[in-house]
């Protein structure tokens with residue numbers, strides 16, 4: 001496989017290896033039943049934040065998909081559905097004002113992007129956002145870097161809303177529009193990730209703040225201050241999300257630091 | 263080492279399922295031989311967008327050979343001229359400066375073109391839904407040694423399970439048959455204890471669904487196995503035939 005990608009035979013030429021981020025930790029907030037803060041909406045598998053803690057290995061996403069799908073959801077969703085039994089089936093249609101509003105919102109969102117008529121493709125802006133995230137919100141993070149990242153993400157956001165170009169039509173199969181819509185979401189998430197990383201003045205799991213390391217370069221956690229899950233409440237694209245702390249209380253295990261050395 | 267080449271692309275463009283398509287020629291310069299085939303297409307699309315033209319629509323997702331989305335017919339081969347890889351794993355170093363590269367969508371009645379190089383492979387999902395699963399309550403984890411499975415059986419099942427449902431087998435087949443895909447999916451369960459309960463029902467249901475969706479019959483040509491990016495062997499088809507006959511006889 002390595003040879004297929006790099007065209008070098010690793011038995012003869014040493015492999016070129018460097019660390020890269022493969023994953024981001026966290027995800028959609030859910031309760032123990034895997035229900036999101038929107039009642040009736042469940043989020044399972046790797047899109048939710050529930051199982052992996054501050055770090056995860058590649059295959060644990062598969063585990064999470066299987067565990068959520070096999071063991072959790074079949075039992076917890078029934079709790080929700082059992083209350084719905086009283087709702088008359090005849091009301092299950094799309095004639096509710098909420099549907100009309102949702103549809104109108106999506107149409108307005110699409111039209112807004114189509115109307116920008118700038119010069120940059122979604123891919124170009126996406127790459128720019130990617131660079132900011134890779135350089136400043138990647139594996140090693142610092143206070144200055146994160147402050148800078150938030151500014152730069154804001155710059156990219158401005159570029160997006162002022163200079164985006166979506167070719168083609170909105171009511172067609174339009175992959176450029178699809179990319180633009182995704183990118184619009186990424187901008188919100190990118191900003192939130194930077195704000196979150198800035199808030200957490202410790203190193204923990206995959207979050208390595210360079211200021212917080214032990215003498216031999218290992219992650220230094222600060223359990224006295226950060227023993228909580230940071231949940232960020234969305235209140236609008238341009239508004240700072242609100243931090244809700246969920247304390248981590250361990251009853252059955254003793255909190256330790258992983259140590260590969262002794 | 264890496265260097266830049268120029269290529270002439272002959273790409274199938276088709277606005278929609280009902281519309282007539284045609285080949286359109288594009289010339290692309292400064293393509294790094296280190297870039298992947300799909301990165302080359304991204305580059306083309308970027309240039310098209312800069313000129314205000316609509317980009318070439320194609321499917322891709324993982325870009326690491328595991329999802330089966332990148333269904334491109336390149337120079338007469340599904341997933342390109344290199345054996346045992348998907349389109350996304352193909353690199354431009356396999357091409358020479360000045361080459362003309364022909365890119366088409368999968369061509370099969372069961373996979374209608376949605377737009378340009380993007381096809382609708384929903385038929386595979388329907389076959390899977392007809393029986394490509396096991397439905398039993400997992401319960402607690404059983405003892406690992408309670409049900410011994412020989413290494414040979416485990417390996418064969420695993421090999422069958424590597425099918426990524428890309429559809430190259432159908433695209434390569436002159437009959438548009440989905441036998442290699444269906445046989446891989448049936449085999450991966452038929453070989454293992456978990457698959458026994460629904461074994462016969464599965465073989466019947468998946469074959470029935472395959473026939474119903476307009477896939478052709480197998481004439482043992484073997485183009486499918488030759489073009490399969492995961493090297494799924496023809497022996498799976500033999501196994502499927504056996505499974506199916508068995509299931510039919512005991513109906």
Ligand code: SF4
Nearest residue numbers: 425426428429431490
């Ligand atoms: S058998 Fe091979 S070619 Fe056919 S769908 Fe599976 S991986 Fe693709």
Ligand code: FES
Nearest residue numbers: 323325330332350
């Ligand atoms: S893009 Fe996933 S297999 Fe090619």
